[in-house]
Amino acid sequence: MGLGPHAGFIWAAYGAVIVVLAGLIGWLVYDGRRQTRALADLEARGIKRRSAGG
Amino acid sequence: MATPTLTQRLANPTRFMELSGALLPWVSAAAAVLILYAMVLVFFVAPPDYQQGETVKIMYIHVPSAWLAMMGYGVVAASSFGLLVFRHPLADVSAKSAAPIGAAFTALALVTGSLWGKPMWGTYWVWDARLTSVLILFLLYLGLLALRSSIEDETTAGKLTAILALVGVAILPIIKFSVEWWNTLHQPSTGFTASVDPSMRTPLLVSAAGFTMLFFALHLKAMRNEILRRRVKAITMAEVERSTGAKARE
Numbered sequence: 062m063g064l065g066p067h068a069g070f071i072w073a074a075y076g077a078v079i080v081v082l083a084g085l086i087g088w089l090v091y092d093g094r095r096q097t098r099a100l101a102d103l104e105a106r107g108i109k110r111r112s113a114g115g
Numbered sequence: 116m117a118t119p120t121l122t123q124r125l126a127n128p129t130r131f132m133e134l135s136g137a138l139l140p141w142v143s144a145a146a147a148v149l150i151l152y153a154m155v156l157v158f159f160v161a162p163p164d165y166q167q168g169e170t171v172k173i174m175y176i177h178v179p180s181a182w183l184a185m186m187g188y189g190v191v192a193a194s195s196f197g198l199l200v201f202r203h204p205l206a207d208v209s210a211k212s213a214a215p216i217g218a219a220f221t222a223l224a225l226v227t228g229s230l231w232g233k234p235m236w237g238t239y240w241v242w243d244a245r246l247t248s249v250l251i252l253f254l255l256y257l258g259l260l261a262l263r264s265s266i267e268d269e270t271t272a273g274k275l276t277a278i279l280a281l282v283g284v285a286i287l288p289i290i291k292f293s294v295e296w297w298n299t300l301h302q303p304s305t306g307f308t309a310s311v312d313p314s315m316r317t318p319l320l321v322s323a324a325g326f327t328m329l330f331f332a333l334h335l336k337a338m339r340n341e342i343l344r345r346r347v348k349a350i351t352m353a354e355v356e357r358s359t360g361a362k363a364r365e
Contacts, residue, residue: 063169064169064172065168065169065170066168066234067234070230070231070233070234071169071170071172071173071230073230074173074176074177074226074227074230074231075172075176077223077226077227077230078180078223078227081219081222081223082223082329085215085216085219085333086333089337089340090336092340093336093339096340096344096347097343099343100343100346100347100350103347103351103354108350109350
């Protein structure tokens with residue numbers, strides 16, 4: 062697949078999109094796991110939300 | 116008693132978590148399929164432009180990024196309005212979650228635009244109205260993020276950020292019409308109109324649809340994370356208060 066004389070600019074642009082979006086997705090997944098674990102830890106210690114019941 | 120509206124029903128974070136949990140895999144899958152299909156069209160089907168050559172391929176990611184930079188701010192502004200006027204419980208969660216995602220797409224619009232500008236215009240940057248107004252939008256996003264993180268109280272931070280977001284919404288029409296109001300190097304908008312040949316318009320539309328789905332998937336995920344974070348914070352605070360009260364009674 063030939064991208065012509067400006068191939069470097071094209072790859073750099075697509076590379077930037079991949080890096081930024083992969084970073085964003087990775088951060089959101091990591092943050093979600095961290096919050097879920099923190100909530101599970103609190104509930105394991107018997108500390109629950111008033112609305113959670115039990 | 117009147118039947119609650121969809122917005123009222125979604126106002127319950129627990130119900131939102133159930134609904135978003137069911138929706139998120141489907142929205143994510145749709146985004147992945149559409150973006151993959153768009154990339155196949157871009158790299159194996161779409162022809163080079165008669166003037167830009169293969170550099171036109173940057174447009175297939177630049178235009179969706181620029182569109183989502185503005186749509187993201189629209190989501191922040193609409194959510195801020197929902198918080199200040201209707202006091203919707205999820206409005207602040209939505210505004211807070213959309214801001215970093217919108218900032219990321221704005222940064223991508225600026226970077227991909229610069230990487231297209233160098234081979235086409237001979238420069239990475241010019242201070243023309245379109246480029247400058249998008250840079251201001253990016254700085255506005257950074258301002259929202261900085262303001263929120265500088266205030267500890269969640270309610271105050273939400274309200275002040277919402278006010279700034281609504282003041283800043285004036286930038287959206289300026290960006291949109293900058294190419295018509297001023298003499299800019301940036302070409303007028305042709306992105307989704309019939310003036311683009313179907314061989315290029317189809318990959319552009321598929322790419323824009325895929326990136327838009329990705330935005331919604333990221334926003335849903337970020338909102339879910341924020342709700343969990345607030346639950347953790349609320350439980351921890353309640354526990355601290357309970358144990359402090361117990362100690363005081365001893």
